Amino acid sequence: MITVVAMVGILALIGLFIFIIRDAIPALTEVGAEIFTSKYWYPTYDPPEYGMLAMIADSFILTGFASIIVIPIGYIIAFFLYDYATNTEQRIIKSAIDLLSGIPTVIIGSFLFIYISPILMNFGAWSTGNLLLAAIGLSILSLPYAASLMQEALSSVDISLKESALALGASRFTAGFRIVSKAALSGILNSIILTINRIIGETIVVLMVAGGAAIIPKSIWDPVRPLTAAIASEMGEVPIGSTHYSALFTAGLILLMISFILTMISRRVTRSWKS
Amino acid sequence: MKKVLLTLVLVGIALFSFAETLVIKGSNTIFPVAQLWIEELKDMYPNLTITLEGAGSSTGIAALFNGTTDIADSSRWLKESELEQMHEEGKYFIPIVLGYDGIAVIVNPNLGIDEITIEELASIYTGEITRWSQLNPNLPNQRIVVYSRNTASGTYETFVEKVLEGERMAPTVQMLESTHAEVQAVAQNSYAIAYTGVGYVTEDVKVLSVEGVQPTKMNILNSVYPISRPLYMFVDATNGYPQTGPVKQYLTFGLSKRGQELVEQAGYVAAYGF
Numbered sequence: 298m299i300t301v302v303a304m305v306g307i308l309a310l311i312g313l314f315i316f317i318i319r320d321a322i323p324a325l326t327e328v329g330a331e332i333f334t335s336k337y338w339y340p341t342y343d344p345p346e347y348g349m350l351a352m353i354a355d356s357f358i359l360t361g362f363a364s365i366i367v368i369p370i371g372y373i374i375a376f377f378l379y380d381y382a383t384n385t386e387q388r389i390i391k392s393a394i395d396l397l398s399g400i401p402t403v404i405i406g407s408f409l410f411i412y413i414s415p416i417l418m419n420f421g422a423w424s425t426g427n428l429l430l431a432a433i434g435l436s437i438l439s440l441p442y443a444a445s446l447m448q449e450a451l452s453s454v455d456i457s458l459k460e461s462a463l464a465l466g467a468s469r470f471t472a473g474f475r476i477v478s479k480a481a482l483s484g485i486l487n488s489i490i491l492t493i494n495r496i497i498g499e500t501i502v503v504l505m506v507a508g509g510a511a512i513i514p515k516s517i518w519d520p521v522r523p524l525t526a527a528i529a530s531e532m533g534e535v536p537i538g539s540t541h542y543s544a545l546f547t548a549g550l551i552l553l554m555i556s557f558i559l560t561m562i563s564r565r566v567t568r569s570w571k572s
Numbered sequence: 573m574k575k576v577l578l579t580l581v582l583v584g585i586a587l588f589s590f591a592e593t594l595v596i597k598g599s600n601t602i603f604p605v606a607q608l609w610i611e612e613l614k615d616m617y618p619n620l621t622i623t624l625e626g627a628g629s630s631t632g633i634a635a636l637f638n639g640t641t642d643i644a645d646s647s648r649w650l651k652e653s654e655l656e657q658m659h660e661e662g663k664y665f666i667p668i669v670l671g672y673d674g675i676a677v678i679v680n681p682n683l684g685i686d687e688i689t690i691e692e693l694a695s696i697y698t699g700e701i702t703r704w705s706q707l708n709p710n711l712p713n714q715r716i717v718v719y720s721r722n723t724a725s726g727t728y729e730t731f732v733e734k735v736l737e738g739e740r741m742a743p744t745v746q747m748l749e750s751t752h753a754e755v756q757a758v759a760q761n762s763y764a765i766a767y768t769g770v771g772y773v774t775e776d777v778k779v780l781s782v783e784g785v786q787p788t789k790m791n792i793l794n795s796v797y798p799i800s801r802p803l804y805m806f807v808d809a810t811n812g813y814p815q816t817g818p819v820k821q822y823l824t825f826g827l828s829k830r831g832q833e834l835v836e837q838a839g840y841v842a843a844y845g846f
Binding site: 336337338339340341342343351410411414415418423424425426504505508509510511512520522529530531533534535536537 | 600627628630631634714715717722723725728729732738740741743744745746747748749753756757760761763764
């Protein structure tokens with residue numbers, strides 16, 4: 298029974314790959330390398346141009362920026378939960394995290410757009426949607442994910458390790474930070490990669506608050522347009538079977554490849570640490 | 573138990589085969605009009621099942637070609653390629669104008685500007701001008717924040733055709749996925765500019781006159797206002813104009829006095845009986 302269910306899952310995954318690759322091929326053969334080298338995305342002009350360079354860069358920049366915010370905060374929360382929090386504190390923080398992870402992304406997007414965006418405008422933002430706002434949104438979204446994964450990684454370390462460190466006279470911070478975290482490093486790295494993987498695929502928030510200009514940003518106030526936003530924004534209205542349609546699938550394929558590579562790295566990290 | 577289920581299925585099938593269906597696809601601009609029409613039509617013809625899908629003008633026309641829709645709503649005229657395809661496939665689609673849409677150019681009410689020319693608009697959207705003071709020295713020396721609808725929307729296509737005359741929009745223009753987001757962004761940002769269907773303008777933003785013409789009803793109807801366009805329904809009339817059935821019922825209602833009132837209610841300009 299379990300085998301059957303697992304097979305269905307694997308088949309669905311393979312089917313997804315085949316489906317995306319099949320629909321991406323026409324654009325890849327017709328447009329060629331221009332997709333990756335040109336910054337100009339003009340799919341409905343005559344002649345059309347399908348350059349995704351700026352959007353690919355936007356995806357990476359935004360993901361990097363959000364990761365820089367969320368990974369340290371996630372680790373601090375996890376570390377506090379593991380080592381310092383009392384039972385009551387643990388319960389409160391854990392339910393807060395659970396609650397936060399359940400909020401629909403569209404609500405977070407609306408909240409940022411209506412309440413946070415005007416505040417940023419007072420601080421010098423010139424556009425209502427911008428890189429910083431999108432990074433904040435992605436951080437809020439992935440924080441529960443990062444924190445709970447990292448806490449799991451810390452908790453999975455044998456308690457005797459911590460106890461022996463404490464017995465040898467290490468302070469609580471040293472025992473948690475230098476000893477346990479080091480032992481949990483593969484798990485923590487894994488959490489980081491999974492968090493990045495989640496951030497890069499997020500769509501609704503970036504569609505709502507990233508600004509939507511396919512340019513390579515020069516400051517945190519510049520608007521950006523990652524691949525996911527372009528797909529979500531245009532897929533609904535594009536004629537099925539056209540090169541534009543296929544180009545959007547190419548964007549999807551790029552995202553899928555990134556996610557695939559990240560997952561591979563994550564597996565490699567876990568394995569190399571265990572052996 | 574089985575018998576009950578079987579009867580239910582049979583009754584279901586019987587009901588479905590008696591109910592008539594009408595499929596409408598196409599322009600998002602026309603979507604709110606079609607929705608209002610359908611709501612009233614359902615009361616008039618309870619047996620009629622209508623499905624409505626707003627997927628863009630091009631999608632609607634493509635669906636008319638492969639027979640997956642009865643009516644294609646379109647906020648633009650047929651493209652050369654579509655006319656050729658019609659000829660090749662021996663098909664004949666007829667356009668029915670259901671109303672007019674004017675594209676209003678909107679800015680923040682705080683900005684000291686009341687009118688703009690097509691040429692100025694074009695230079696803003698192509699990125700030639702990036703600061704308000706370049707347009708007029710009396711305006712603040714601030715970066716112009718330019719918003720547009722996404723590339724697949726019919727409003728975008730009309731704007732590109734009528735204002736940019738085929739020139740490319742600068743990559744710095746911010747593409748928003750909904751008209752609502754555009755209005756909100758302009759309301760929040762003192763130095764923003766955007767364009768939207770007249771029906772979506774709210775009191776939070778200021779409408780500019782273009783080439784000295786305000787997007788009023790008469791100006792749009794007579795196309796005196798430079799960025800206005802007719803809205804169409806395309807119907808496959810290869811075998812003649814539909815004389816009976818759901819398509820005919822829908823068209824007749826849409827062009828009736830009540831149907832045209834609903835066009836106005838959706839924020840557009842009625843084509844008939846004004």
